[in-house]
Amino acid sequence: MSDNLIEIRDLSFAYGERMVLKGINLTARRGQVIAIMGNSGCGKTTLLRLIGGALKPTSGSVQVDGIDVGALDQDGLYKLRRRMGMLFQFGALFTDLSVYENVAFQLREHTDLPEEMIRDLVLMKLNAVGLRGAHALMPSELSGGMARRVALARSIALDPMLIMYDEPFAGLDPISLGVTGELIRRLTDSLGMTSIVVTHDVQESLKIVDYVYFVSDGVVEAQGTAADIKASVLPFVHQFVHGEADGPVPFHYPAPPYRADLGLNA
Amino acid sequence: MEAVIRSVRGLGHRIVNVVQRMGVAARFFVLTLLHSGPSFRRFQLILHEIYSAGVLSLIIILVSGLFVGMVLGLQGYETLQTYGSSDALGILVALSLVRELGPVVAALLFASRAGSAITAEIGLMRATEQIEAMEMMAVDPIARVVAPRFWGAVISMPLLAALFSAMGIFGGYLVGVVMIGVDEGSFWSQMQAAVDVKNDILNGVFKSFVFGVAVTVIALFEGYDAPPTAEGVSRATTRTVVTSSLAILGLDFILTAFMFRGV
Numbered sequence: 001m002s003d004n005l006i007e008i009r010d011l012s013f014a015y016g017e018r019m020v021l022k023g024i025n026l027t028a029r030r031g032q033v034i035a036i037m038g039n040s041g042c043g044k045t046t047l048l049r050l051i052g053g054a055l056k057p058t059s060g061s062v063q064v065d066g067i068d069v070g071a072l073d074q075d076g077l078y079k080l081r082r083r084m085g086m087l088f089q090f091g092a093l094f095t096d097l098s099v100y101e102n103v104a105f106q107l108r109e110h111t112d113l114p115e116e117m118i119r120d121l122v123l124m125k126l127n128a129v130g131l132r133g134a135h136a137l138m139p140s141e142l143s144g145g146m147a148r149r150v151a152l153a154r155s156i157a158l159d160p161m162l163i164m165y166d167e168p169f170a171g172l173d174p175i176s177l178g179v180t181g182e183l184i185r186r187l188t189d190s191l192g193m194t195s196i197v198v199t200h201d202v203q204e205s206l207k208i209v210d211y212v213y214f215v216s217d218g219v220v221e222a223q224g225t226a227a228d229i230k231a232s233v234l235p236f237v238h239q240f241v242h243g244e245a246d247g248p249v250p251f252h253y254p255a256p257p258y259r260a261d262l263g264l265n266a
Numbered sequence: 267m268e269a270v271i272r273s274v275r276g277l278g279h280r281i282v283n284v285v286q287r288m289g290v291a292a293r294f295f296v297l298t299l300l301h302s303g304p305s306f307r308r309f310q311l312i313l314h315e316i317y318s319a320g321v322l323s324l325i326i327i328l329v330s331g332l333f334v335g336m337v338l339g340l341q342g343y344e345t346l347q348t349y350g351s352s353d354a355l356g357i358l359v360a361l362s363l364v365r366e367l368g369p370v371v372a373a374l375l376f377a378s379r380a381g382s383a384i385t386a387e388i389g390l391m392r393a394t395e396q397i398e399a400m401e402m403m404a405v406d407p408i409a410r411v412v413a414p415r416f417w418g419a420v421i422s423m424p425l426l427a428a429l430f431s432a433m434g435i436f437g438g439y440l441v442g443v444v445m446i447g448v449d450e451g452s453f454w455s456q457m458q459a460a461v462d463v464k465n466d467i468l469n470g471v472f473k474s475f476v477f478g479v480a481v482t483v484i485a486l487f488e489g490y491d492a493p494p495t496a497e498g499v500s501r502a503t504t505r506t507v508v509t510s511s512l513a514i515l516g517l518d519f520i521l522t523a524f525m526f527r528g529v
Binding site for chain 2: 052054077078079081082084085086088089090092093094095096105106109110
């Protein structure tokens with residue numbers, strides 16, 4: 001068994017004519033928390049969808065646990081996905097099911113476990129995210145942070161080898177932010193999983209990750225450990241880490257000269 | 267000349283789009299049928315949808331049926347008594363409802379109440395990434411979300427149409443017999459003698475089954491295919507009601523032409 005759970009080689013992807021990813025190389029070792037960072041629209045979420053097999057590469061390959069994801073048919077993909085979990089940006093909980101039923105969903109769909117065992121497993125998963133007491137609530141009764149934690153409990157229901165997080169810190173208050181970050185690290189370590197976190201929350205993610213890939217305009221602009229990234233002098237990384245308004249990523253969207261737009265050229 | 271070419275090209279483009287969309291919808295329908303097995307193995311999923319689509323539509327169906335029947339009683343009596351045939355009121359009310367008004371009006375109401383709800387629910391599930399989350403959990407949304415709703419609605423529709431007709435006949439009885447004073451024996455016995463199980467009742471049930479399939483496929487497809495935005499879901503919901511209503515009326519003419527020719 002290879003040390004690397006994910007190996008991405010020369011991966012390119014285009015939506016129609018528009019190239020989103022241009023020759024990405026990325027490796028995730030087992031048991032690591034990897035962050036993929038970059039500004040909005042740089043192709044981070046597309047990369048997650050390619051790893052999960054929701055999209056097929058235009059060229060290059062994505063291998064998960066030695067399996068070429070792009071070459072799988074639907075049955076093969078579904079088989080692989082049973083060993084993966086994904087946390088969507090706003091949880092994507094099933095709104096017609098209670099918290100308990102959301103976490104039990106995969107257990108009911110993919111196993112023939114007796115109800116008592118399902119109940120024990122659901123309560124254990126909910127306890128791991130601190131929400132055992134909320135099992136009877138409906139998703140509409142949860143705060144944003146709680147919904148994210150329930151979704152996390154749901155995604156670990158079948159003890160996956162890999163969890164992908166799509167912007168897990170977006171829109172959370174400082175307490176929920178810390179709790180979510182700490183949960184990602186703790187669950188990765190205790191369950192022996194590998195985690196890939198797509199985020200643009202630099203400060204929170206640098207506290208918990210083992211390795212960071214910075215993506216800009218479809219290519220990996222920089223990579224390294226959290227310490228490497230903090231110390232980086234690359235202009236793009238520096239601007240991103242320190243949240244500067246202007247730099248390689250300009251403040252203004254490309255536009256004609258301001259004076260010309262206001263008709264002041266005469 | 268340029269403008270003519272542009273408008274012809276635009277028209278052709280729209281027609282190609284419509285035909286392509288119908289092809290995708292037909293493929294969606296076939297996929298739904300092919301993935302129906304798990305729904306029947308876990309029948310509680312279908313029962314839940316029968317509750318959502320059928321039981322929750324009962325109020326509007328029963329109340330509308332009652333009023334349509336009462337109006338039929340009034341209008342029918344008014345016309346029949348001109349010819350001295352007011353005893354035939356039972357036949358008029360029953361045949362109008364069982365053959366035509368029951369299946370058609372119940373299906374139109376079903377499209378507005380349950381069809382729009384199905385489209386909005388599935389459209390919102392897509393907009394909030396619930397469908398994608400299901401796919402990432404290796405659960406086929408066509409089998410888990412679409413097929414149970416399809417069968418739940420298709421089973422509900424003929425039952426609702428039958429209840430609509432029954433309620434309508436009761437409404438006609440209330441107005442004709444209880445309020446106006448038409449002979450009760452004539453009302454029921456003439457109805458019993460004239461209404462044929464195969465030609466009238468079974469044909470009506472078949473019609474409502476076809477309408478149920480049409481409305482449900484349109485509602486499910488519009489929801490599943492809706493752009494994942496508030497505007498996209500709202501437009502899809504409107505399209506469900508408009509397209510379903512037109513489909514019901516068009517299909518009704520075709521089915522009636524085949525069923526009752528020469529009668």
